[in-house]
Every structure is written in C-alpha cells, then in structure tokens.
Amino acid sequence: MFRRLAPVYSIFVILAGLTLIREAAVGPLAPYERRWHEWLQQYAPAPGSPGPVTLVEINDSTLEKHPWPWGPEDFSLFFHAALPFDPPLLIVESPLDFERGAFSGRERQPMFESMLMDQIHRSPRLILGGRLGWSQDAQSVPDVQPMPVVRRVKGDISAIPEFTIVEAWAREDYRLSTVPGWMNIPETNPPTAGFPLVLRYRGQTVPSLVLQCLMLLEKVTPDEVEIVLGSHVLVGESINIPIDATGRMAVNLRAPINRADFDTFVLTRQQLDTGAEPQVSPLLFKNKALFLSRSDSAAAGLTLQSGRKVPGGEVAAAALGTIYARAWLSKAGPYFDWALIGILAVASMWFQRMKWWTALVTCLVLAGGYTAAAIWAAGAKLTLLPGILPLGIFDLILLLRFAIPKKLRNLLF
Numbered sequence: 001m002f003r004r005l006a007p008v009y010s011i012f013v014i015l016a017g018l019t020l021i022r023e024a025a026v027g028p029l030a031p032y033e034r035r036w037h038e039w040l041q042q043y044a045p046a047p048g049s050p051g052p053v054t055l056v057e058i059n060d061s062t063l064e065k066h067p068w069p070w071g072p073e074d075f076s077l078f079f080h081a082a083l084p085f086d087p088p089l090l091i092v093e094s095p096l097d098f099e100r101g102a103f104s105g106r107e108r109q110p111m112f113e114s115m116l117m118d119q120i121h122r123s124p125r126l127i128l129g130g131r132l133g134w135s136q137d138a139q140s141v142p143d144v145q146p147m148p149v150v151r152r153v154k155g156d157i158s159a160i161p162e163f164t165i166v167e168a169w170a171r172e173d174y175r176l177s178t179v180p181g182w183m184n185i186p187e188t189n190p191p192t193a194g195f196p197l198v199l200r201y202r203g204q205t206v207p208s209l210v211l212q213c214l215m216l217l218e219k220v221t222p223d224e225v226e227i228v229l230g231s232h233v234l235v236g237e238s239i240n241i242p243i244d245a246t247g248r249m250a251v252n253l254r255a256p257i258n259r260a261d262f263d264t265f266v267l268t269r270q271q272l273d274t275g276a277e278p279q280v281s282p283l284l285f286k287n288k289a290l291f292l293s294r295s296d297s298a299a300a301g302l303t304l305q306s307g308r309k310v311p312g313g314e315v316a317a318a319a320l321g322t323i324y325a326r327a328w329l330s331k332a333g334p335y336f337d338w339a340l341i342g343i344l345a346v347a348s349m350w351f352q353r354m355k356w357w358t359a360l361v362t363c364l365v366l367a368g369g370y371t372a373a374a375i376w377a378a379g380a381k382l383t384l385l386p387g388i389l390p391l392g393i394f395d396l397i398l399l400l401r402f403a404i405p406k407k408l409r410n411l412l413f
Contacts, residue, residue, distance in 0.1 A: 009400065010345040016396050017341035017389060021334075024388035036387030038193075038304050041329065044379035046254045048325025052088070052217060054258035054288040055317040057295040062262040068294075069105050070094075072112040075292075078262070079119035081269035082290050085282070086124075089216050089289035091209070093129040093183060093313045096170040120174055125216050127181040128174065129209060132201055133167030145169075147180050148212070148222045149204045155229030159245045161186070162200035179216070181209030183312050185302050186248070193302055193310070195319040197233050198247040210249075210319045214239060217289060242328055252329050252382070253310065255321035258284055262292070291317055331384050332377075340386070344393045359401045363394045 024033040056078065058066075066074050075096065082090055095101030096116075098108070120126060135142075145166050161184065169180060182199055197211040207215065207222065211233065215225065218236045226234040230245040243249050260268075264280055271278040293299075293313020301312040310318075322328060354362065367390070374385040 007349070009349055012400065013345040013348045013393055013396060014341055017337075017344070017393055020389045020392040021337050021386075024386065029388050033386065033388045035304075035306050037329075037331075037384045038306055038308075040374055040378040040384060040387075041252065041254050043375050044254055046256045047252070047327045047379065047382065048256055048321075050256045050258045051321055051324025052288055053213070053317060053320045053324075054260065054285055054290055055295075055313065056265045056290055056292045057259060057261045057313075058293065058299075059261050060296045063296055065263065068102075068296075068298075070102050071106045071109060072096075072103070072116040073109065075102070076112060076116050076119060077266055078290075078292050079116070079123065081266050082285075083119065083122060084269065084272075085285045085290070086287055087285075087290045088287065089125045089127065089213065090123050091127045091129070091181060091213060091289065091291040091293075093181070093209070093291070093293040093316070095130050095168040096128060096174050097168060098171065100168040101170070117173065121177060123178075126178040127209060127212055127216070128170040128178045129181045129183050130169035131167045132163035132182055132184055132199060133165050134163060135165045142166075144202055147201065147206055148215075150198060150207055150211075150222045150225050150227060151205070152223065152225065153198075153205050153227045153229070155227075155231075155245065157200065157205060157229070159229060160198055160200045160205065160247045161196065162203070164202060166201075179212055181212050182206065183209055183316065185312050185315060193251040193253055193304065193315060193318075194244075194248040195251050195315055196246070196248045197241065197243060198227060210316055210323075211235070213289065213291075213320060214323065239323060241323055242330075249319060249322070250328055250330070251315060251319045252322045252325075252327040253315075253318050254379075255318050255325050255327045257317045257321040258288065259317070260284055291320075293317070327382060329378065329382050329384055332386065337386060337389060340389060341393070344390070344397070348393075348397050354401075356402060359398065363398055367391070367394055 023029040075092065097103060098106065142165055163184070169175065170178070184199055185195065195210055196208050198205050199208055200206070205227070214235045215222065218239060220236040224236060227247065229243065229247060231243070233241045233243055235241070241249050260280060265285065268278045268280050268282060268285065272282060291313065293311065295311045295314055299311035302310045302315050304310065370390050374387070377383045377385050
C-alpha cells in the first residue's frame with residue numbers, strides 16, 4: 001500500500017511531462033525531437049509500392065565519366081535513351097542555361113545545342129527545372145516571366161514564400177514548349193522533411209516541380225487544382241495531399257521510388273538497341289516519367305537535423321513517391337502525449353519501491369520496448385511517436401529514485 005504522500009512523485013512526473021512537450025515542440029529540445037523523427041524514418045520499413053516515376057541519378061560515379069558542368073551533348077544522351085521508352089513525362093532538374101545553370105563554364109557547341117533542341121521538341125511533355133529568387137536592387141527588377149498560375153487558393157497566401165525574380169531556368173529557346181519546375185527547398189525543416197507544392201512569384205501562386213509533375217501525369221490543368229492552405233491540395237478528383245499553412249507537404253524519405261543511375265540507364269538503352277540482354281529490366285523505364293537529377297555528394301538539397309544531406313532531386317522524387325504510396329507521416333496527437341504522461345506518472349510510484357538495479361533494468365526494458373513500438377508505428381501506421389517526452393520522464397524517474405534518501409523514500413512509499 002502507498003502512503004498518502006506517494007502521489008507527490010507522480011505530480012513531479014506530470015509537471016516534467018508538460019514542460020517536455022513544450023520544449024520538444026518550440027523550445028531548445030525541438031532539434032533533438034526532429035532528429036529522433038528522422039532516425040525513425042531511416043529505420044522504419046518503406047510503405048506501399050513505387051509510383052509511375054523513375055529517378056535517373058547523376059551520381060559520383062557518373063561524374064567521373066561525365067564531369068560537371070555538363071554540356072548539351074551530355075543531356076542529349078539522356079533524351080536519346082529516354083524517348084524510345086515512351087515516357088509520359090520527362091523532368092530535368094538542372095537549369096539548362098549557360099549563365100547560371102548546368103552549362104555554366106562550358107564553351108558553346110552549336111551542333112550539340114541544335115541536337116538537344118530537336119530532342120526537346122520531340123519530347124511528349126517536358127519539365128525543365130529552375131529556381132526562383134530575390135532581386136537585390138528593387139529598381140532593376142526584370143520583367144515578369146509567364147508561367148502557369150494556380151488560382152483556386154483558399155487561406156492566407158502571405159504565408160507562402162514569395163520570390164521576385166527567376167534566378168535560374170532553361171535558356172529561352174529550350175523552354176518554349178516546356179513548363180518550369182521550381183526547386184526552391186526551404187532551409188528550415190519541420191519535424192519531417194518537407195517540399196513546397198506552391199510558391200509565390202510577384203504575388204501569383206505558382207506550382208513547384210512536384211505539383212507540376214502531378215498536373216501533367218494526371219492530365220489536370222492549373223484551374224482544376226484546389227489549394228486550401230493548412231489543409232490540402234486537391235489535384236483532379238483522385239489525389240488529395242495534406243499541406244501546412246505555407247503550402248508545404250511532409251515528405252517520407254523512405255517512400256518507395258524507382259531509381260537507377262545514369263550510366264545504367266544509358267547502358268540499358270544501348271543493350272536494347274543492339275539486341276543484347278539488358279542487365280536491368282526495361283520495365284523500370286518503360287512508360288514511366290523519367291526524372292534526371294543530380295544525387296552526387298556535392299549536389300545542393302536538404303540538410304537534415306542529423307547533418308545528413310539529401311539532394312534536392314531525391315527529395316522531390318520522394319515527395320512524388322509519398323503521394324502515390326499515400327505514405328504521409330504525421331506526428332502523434334496530443335492525446336497520445338497525455339496518455340503517455342498519465343501511464344508513466346502512475347507507474348513511477350512503483351519505481352521508488354524497487355531496488356536500484358531493478359529500477360534501472362526496468363527503465364531500460366521500457367525504453368527499448370518503446371523504441372521498437374515507435375519504429376513499428378512509423379512504418380506500419382505512418383505515425384511519428386515522441387522521443388524527448390518518454391526519454392526525459394525515464395531520466396527523471398531514475399534521478400529521483402537515486403536522489404531521494406532511503407529514509408525519506410520509506411516515509412513516502
């Protein structure tokens with residue numbers, strides 16, 4: 001039987017739990033909570049099946065044979081290998097430009113430029129990547145560039161990041177028959193990796209690369225896209241994507257995606273053309289949207305709380321994989337936090353009656369069981385359980401168990 005003062009110990013646990021909830025959300029412990037969620041995503045099993053997109057990676061091995069910056073002849077290899085696979089959509093992430101794009105520092109080669117131009121014109125649908133930016137001089141802002149605009153937007157659009165200039169895009173003669181794919185990934189991240197579906201350009205709401213891909217794959221016009229900030233993006237009648245108030249969707253970096261490196265992709269095309277047995281199944285590329293993107297160690301992208309860098313193209317591909325696998329991750333709600341605090345508050349009274357080594361082993365076993373449950377929840381239920389809250393309470397329970405003198409503990413318990 002517990003004595004009357006035993007619940008005082010539970011009150012300490014409850015107060016500590018309430019403090020940990022706040023500090024893990026907006027306080028100094030928030031980066032560690034995000035790191036915990038990233039760790040869960042890394043070890044949780046990948047959900048669902050890949051969507052209709054294959055990521056063709058320009059990795060470090062590729063750049064040993066084709067050093068960066070690339071020229072038109074390098075990108076021509078991609079189009080030459082891709083077009084016979086009958087892709088419904090081609091995406092090139094790197095801006096095809098000699099000034100601030102993939103061609104920077106390369107000499108002009110009219111023959112290869114003409115070849116690339118012809119392949120671009122023969123592409124069924126094509127998205128050419130680019131970046132929006134800000135003008136340093138308000139007096140010399142360039143003219144507005146025409147681009148697709150999403151008009152059915154509900155909510156406070158001032159929360160959407162706004163840009164005033166096109167920082168990098170394909171050269172004008174390449175983009176006449178194409179649409180832009182903006183790759184502006186924010187530097188600060190929510191508890192899960194994120195990718196913006198919409199941005200603002202000179203006050204207008206424009207689709208990012210991921211939303212532009214969805215519209216072309218689903219054969220939907222911008223006027224058929226509905227955006228409710230803080231709620232969802234509805235693409236046509238079948239795809240409903242949850243977003244935050246800034247228009248950003250959560251990305252499951254473990255979402256299944258088709259992928260192959262650039263050399264394997266080109267080799268598969270060559271083997272098919274010569275009648276040889278391909279090393280990789282052509283079904284990986286046949287009738288798939290082919291997304292050419294850098295994934296080498298120097299590629300710009302998203303820096304996670306753990307310090308690991310994820311190339312921008314891989315984040316975009318994972319966003320598409322998340323959408324088609326319906327693999328959106330979400331944090332456990334406040335009811336779970338309260339229930340966890342209540343359970344540990346009640347259980348904490350028994351720890352003071354245990355021997356020190358029993359209390360230590362019990363905490364370690366409970367922590368291990370909770371970690372296993374958190375990994376299972378991230379993979380099977382797509383739910384991210386808190387990490388700082390149970391860890392902090394376990395530490396408090398052990399601290400009080402060893403800090404309270406034996407005579408006082410006997411009096412209380």
